[in-house]
Amino acid sequence: MAVVMSMHWAGVTPEQYDSVRDAVDWEEVPAAGGHVHVAWFDARGLHVTDVWESEQAFQAFFAERLAPAVEKAGIAGAPETSFSPLHRRFVAPGVSGAQ
Numbered sequence: 493m494a495v496v497m498s499m500h501w502a503g504v505t506p507e508q509y510d511s512v513r514d515a516v517d518w519e520e521v522p523a524a525g526g527h528v529h530v531a532w533f534d535a536r537g538l539h540v541t542d543v544w545e546s547e548q549a550f551q552a553f554f555a556e557r558l559a560p561a562v563e564k565a566g567i568a569g570a571p572e573t574s575f576s577p578l579h580r581r582f583v584a585p586g587v588s589g590a591q
Contacts, residue, residue, distance in 0.1 A: 508567050511561075
């Protein structure tokens with residue numbers, strides 16, 4: 493069953509996020525089981541909302557690909573992460589790719 497993953501990682505900067513994104517290269521080599529990823533920042537740090545085929549798919553991606561890049565980028569602490577069953581997903585016509 494697909495899940496929505498919500499994450500808040502206090503103190504993470506856009507520069508750190510971009511460094512991790514470049515190292516992991518998830519836009520060119522997508523994560524197995526990853527469907528949608530959106531990220532934004534506010535005064536509290538990084539926020540992410542993803543859709544995954546399962547919580548296990550996200551956990552595998554985090555352990556195998558994301559965690560090593562996070563450590564290399566010097567990101568401290570751990571994110572607050574929650575998972576909820578996906579009820580419905582809609583993607584507007586003409587929307588695709590990374591931006």
